[in-house]
Amino acid sequence: MDKTDKKLAVVFPGIGYHRDKPLLYYAAKLALVKEYEIINVEYHDMPQKIKGDADMMRKAAEIAYAQADEKLRSVAFSACSDVLFIGKSIGTVAMAQYATEHKIDAKHVWYTPIEATFSFGVKNAVAFIGDADPWSDVGVIKRKAAAMGIKLYSYPDCNHSLECENVDRNIANLREVMRITADLIDGQTDGAGTKKEKQMSKTILCYGDSNTYGFMPGTGARYPKNVRYSGRLQMLLGDYYTVIEEGCNGRTTLHDDPVDGWKNGMDYLRPCLASHKPVDVVILMLGSNDLKDTFHLTAMEIAEDAGRLVEVIKEFTVLKQGFAPKIILVSPPEIGKGIAASPFAGAFSEASIAESRKFPACYRVVAEKLGCIFFNAAEYVYPSDVDSLHLTEEGHKTMAEKLAELIKKI
Numbered sequence: 001m002d003k004t005d006k007k008l009a010v011v012f013p014g015i016g017y018h019r020d021k022p023l024l025y026y027a028a029k030l031a032l033v034k035e036y037e038i039i040n041v042e043y044h045d046m047p048q049k050i051k052g053d054a055d056m057m058r059k060a061a062e063i064a065y066a067q068a069d070e071k072l073r074s075v076a077f078s079a080c081s082d083v084l085f086i087g088k089s090i091g092t093v094a095m096a097q098y099a100t101e102h103k104i105d106a107k108h109v110w111y112t113p114i115e116a117t118f119s120f121g122v123k124n125a126v127a128f129i130g131d132a133d134p135w136s137d138v139g140v141i142k143r144k145a146a147a148m149g150i151k152l153y154s155y156p157d158c159n160h161s162l163e164c165e166n167v168d169r170n171i172a173n174l175r176e177v178m179r180i181t182a183d184l185i186d187g188q189t190d191g192a193g194t195k196k197e198k199q200m201s202k203t204i205l206c207y208g209d210s211n212t213y214g215f216m217p218g219t220g221a222r223y224p225k226n227v228r229y230s231g232r233l234q235m236l237l238g239d240y241y242t243v244i245e246e247g248c249n250g251r252t253t254l255h256d257d258p259v260d261g262w263k264n265g266m267d268y269l270r271p272c273l274a275s276h277k278p279v280d281v282v283i284l285m286l287g288s289n290d291l292k293d294t295f296h297l298t299a300m301e302i303a304e305d306a307g308r309l310v311e312v313i314k315e316f317t318v319l320k321q322g323f324a325p326k327i328i329l330v331s332p333p334e335i336g337k338g339i340a341a342s343p344f345a346g347a348f349s350e351a352s353i354a355e356s357r358k359f360p361a362c363y364r365v366v367a368e369k370l371g372c373i374f375f376n377a378a379e380y381v382y383p384s385d386v387d388s389l390h391l392t393e394e395g396h397k398t399m400a401e402k403l404a405e406l407i408k409k410i
Helices: 022-033 054-071 090-101 115-119 138-148 167-186 229-237 265-276 299-321 350-356 359-370 393-407
Strands: 007-012 037-040 082-088 107-111 125-130 151-155 202-208 241-247 281-285 326-331 373-376
Touching: 007 022, 007 090, 022 037, 022 082, 022 107, 022 167, 054 090, 054 115, 082 090, 090 107, 090 115, 107 167, 115 138, 125 138, 125 167, 138 151, 151 167, 167 299, 202 229, 202 265, 229 241, 229 393, 265 299, 281 299, 299 326, 299 350, 299 359, 326 359, 326 393, 359 373, 373 393
Parallel strands: 007 037, 007 082, 082 107, 107 125, 125 151, 202 241, 202 281, 281 326, 326 373
Antiparallel strands: none
């Protein structure tokens, strides 16, 4: 049959998640805007209370497929120039099976798929899962998606509806999910999340304190651009990346210094993100200055404060640029054992050293909770013997090399 200009989208709902629920409703709206005709599959006589029951889940998927097959029996997919399948939960199984058995070359959008969805060899799909989804083994889902080359977006603390207890985050997540869905509908990405058009330069924002600024131990001068880690990172990554250096001496996470009250990292974060948008990657390394005796903070409290910055980055960028960047949460280097004899001895103490050694474990917990990429600076670098706080030239070189290796894998 000759193809026409007709574009067709088929919506496969979940059992209790119908087409009027947010994910399916807005996805269909996006398809309508792009002039797709919409067909809504509906189910009847479905089993209830099937969560956690493998046999009942399998039966529900079989019923969903059979009823979808009946609904679509007269549809001439071969005459369509573009076919889009949008599904939720059990519906993702039915659509994957239908596309495979009927040999339909469709683009797939899978909202909260289950393990069985990945059994049919579909590749041109983009998927979304909540890390707290009780309907699936999320670890298995992630491994299956990776093995099949399917781009899977995961959302911390979110359930089977891609929602959590934070309403603002739910709205931000929905906005991001719809942006990614729109990219697939538009043909701007394939199922692996790869841009099909020529890629634009990616912007990396390094947001930190004096070690991001490039403070030189002993003199207080600034290391040259080709020495400090953020400048070397630009050299290592090349022209495809634009590295923005936003380091400020004395910057904290979100606490006002009694002497320099304008160095609160939270205060400048939103203006900074807005000035440099769109931002694709944020390297966040703050917390060392929070160890000053004046704040009386533990390593875990500081890590949680850094986590609040992460939340703001996600929420604000989704609002202002339409998507959240990848965030590398860096656990700062240790405070050196010679801090008592350092020019900064009046601000830091032996207690600061002890708490700084707890940073890696605490920051890892926060990074995993918020879905960040974790980087332990203390694994690779140690502060200068001159002031026990700031990195040496070699330390900056190592930081840049290790971060460049990580970024190239993102």
